[in-house]
Amino acid sequence: MNESRGLRKAIIPYIYVTPAFLLILLLIAYPIVTSIQLSFQDSTTSHFTIANYQYFLTNKIQLFNIGYTLFVSIATVLLSLILGFILALYIRFNQNKISKAVVALTVLPQFIPGLVAVYSFMMVVRNGGVLSRIALKFGIQYNPNMLYAAKGLISMNLWFNIPFATLLLLASLSSIKDASIESARDIGAKKMTLLKDIILPSTYKQIFIAGAFVFMSNVGAFTTPFLMGANNPQMLGVVLYREFNENMNYNQAAALSVILFLLCSLSAVVYIIVNMRKEKWR
Amino acid sequence: MSRRKFILNFSILFIFTFFMYGPLLNTIMLAFATQYQAPHIIPSAFGFTWWKNVFSQGDLLQAFFNSFLIAILATIVSMIICLPAAYAIARxxxxxxxxxxxxxxxxxxxxxIGLYTAIGIIFYKLQLMGTLTGVVLINVLNTMIFMIWIPIGAFQNVYKQQEEAARDVGAGPIRTFFKITFPSALPAIIVAAMYTFLGALDESQGTLLVGFPQIKTMATSMYGIILDQSPMVGAIFAILLIVPAILILWICYKFLGKKSILQQLFVK
Known part of the structure; x- marks a missing residue:
């Protein structure tokens, strides 16, 4: 009697997690296993083949697409980290009404639907859009040529990622005590020394983590490149969508998803390495 | 503040605001324009003509309706599936x-996008492609992190002593849950539900991949509108998508204050 009651109690948590876990099995585990399987199959004979991967890794256009995706993502990571870091430093070390306003203004964009942001940005930067019209007011013929070019994609990505990077870095900058900065200043440390010896060592982890997140969300980007990107070269997210929706080549689509997963796992590796290193810098 | 410092502060604020908010403000302005020809920066005529146009397009109205239906269904299903799991993990x-x-x-x-394609291949097999069920499932998966993560914290913060006291005076486990545990965690659950609702309302990629063209939402309609309708139609849809987001942000702010909103951001 008592034993069966104990058993029932032990089972209860498993019953509670079962529905959610089944959903994960159905919508993550099963699709991913199937994708990996399909990616190694020929589309007509279903025999084992590595041709689907070969296609993406040898075809000139596809190689160019992979390179382009990495270029846009890495440029986005570097620029949003640099600008986010500068903005976070500014907010941390200038405590006044204006810097507080900047913090408040960083939060809101996170809640703006992505498509609304892309649409609004396009209206401003398209040729003949707001920027062109403002230039014309000053008598200058100006076309930003931002749409269908890497610079447009990167600027849009910065819109999405600077606030995120700033808030994440600001959190770690806030943990630096004013006292330690002041005492370093008292013994004559210059601004660069402060940055190198106090600020960077205590924030570098967060910098890498923010970078990993930004990289991951941009390697697999779809909406921005679909609307703002060119037809050649294309970001991998768009290539994948076309492969799946227009060419209906599921084996190649599966191979490309696996390639995307692998590229994304690069940032997971960075994340894990950074978290494992225990304050070696200090 | 010295003059130089003031100018520096002000220019940072100006550049940042112009870059982040200029496009959005421009969109809000365009939504109420009737004439927006180059070279005018500010539309030469304002009015509600385009609003009438949008509300007379049947498929756009349908998209509006679909968006809310899917968001509500996804929130309810997510609560049913995720809350027990969150409770088990917390307790x-x-x-x-x-x-x-x-x-x-x-x-x-x-x-x-990689995950959605993988799911799409499965959905073809299960004949869930282009169905409401398929789209709701994608949205539940997409917003699961809110409905698991936020309630776990809430359930952990309910005092065990209070529950034990209820059990001591003879309440059963189910009654204790609904009289003590659930009400204490309710504010956080409401916030989680709002995030889920909002996430589902904004979701576009998964719905486009799995539901299109049978199931159109406001978000997936945006793709077509951006590519081939007048700028004003896009601006009106943008407003229809932003307003719920702002409302929900405001309500969360009232409920939990600024700090908790900032924390939830990193869950994303």
Missing amino acids: YEFKGRSWFLFSFLLSNAFPK
């Missing part, structure tokens, strides 16, 4: 607990 010590938690957060570790 029970059991083997594999951290692995279950890890698996629930897994969907955010993959590039979304």
Whole structure:
């Protein structure tokens, strides 16, 4: 009697997690296993083949697409980290009404639907859009040529990622005590020394983590490149969508998803390495 | 503040605001324009003509309706599936607990478009392509992180002594849950529900991949509108998508204050 009651109690948590876990099995585990399987199959004979991967890794256009995706993502990571870091430093070390306003203004964009942001940005930067019209007011013929070019994609990505990077870095900058900065200043440390010896060592982890997140969300980007990107070269997210929706080549689509997963796992590796290193810098 | 410093502060604020908010403000202005020809920066005529145009397009109205239906369904299903799991993880010590938690957060570790294509291949097999069920499932998966993560924290903060006191005076486990545990965690659950609702309302990639063209939402209609309708139609849809977001942000702010909103941001 008592034993069966104990058993029932032990089972209860498993019953509670079962529905959610089944959903994960159905919508993550099963699709991913199937994708990996399909990616190694020929589309007509279903025999084992590595041709689907070969296609993406040898075809000139596809190689160019992979390179382009990495270029846009890495440029986005570097620029949003640099600008986010500068903005976070500014907010941390200038405590006044204006810097507080900047913090408040960083939060809101996170809640703006992505498509609304892309649409609004396009209206401003398209040729003949707001920027062109403002230039014309000053008598200058100006076309930003931002749409269908890497610079447009990167600027849009910065819109999405600077606030995120700033808030994440600001959190770690806030943990630096004013006292330690002041005492370093008292013994004559210059601004660069402060940055190198106090600020960077205590924030570098967060910098890498923010970078990993930004990289991951941009390697697999779809909406921005679909609307703002060119037809050649294309970001991998768009290539994948076309492969799946227009060419209906599921084996190649599966191979490309696996390639995307692998590229994304690069940032997971960075994340894990950074978290494992225990304050070696200090 | 010295003059130089003031100018520096002000120019940072100006550049940042112009870059982040200029486009949005421009969109809000365009939504109420009737004439927007080059070279005018500010539309030469304002009015509601385009609003009438949008509300007379049947498929756009349908998209509006679909968006809210899917968001409501996704929120309800998500609560039914995720809340018990969150409760178990918050309140029970059991083997594999951290692995279950890890698996629930897994969907955010993959590039979304890759995962959606993989799911799409399965949905073809299961004949869920282009169905409401399929779209709702995608949205539940997408927002799972809110409905697991936020309630776990809330359930952990309910005082055990209070529950034990209720049990001591003779309340059963179910009654204790609904009289003590659930009400204490309710504010956080409401916030989680709002995030889920908002996430589902904004979701476009998964719905486009799995539901299009049978199921159109406001968000997926935006793709077509941006590519081939007048700028004003896009601006009106943008407003229809922003307003719920702002409302929900404001309500969360009232409920929990600024700090908790900032914390939730990193869950994304």
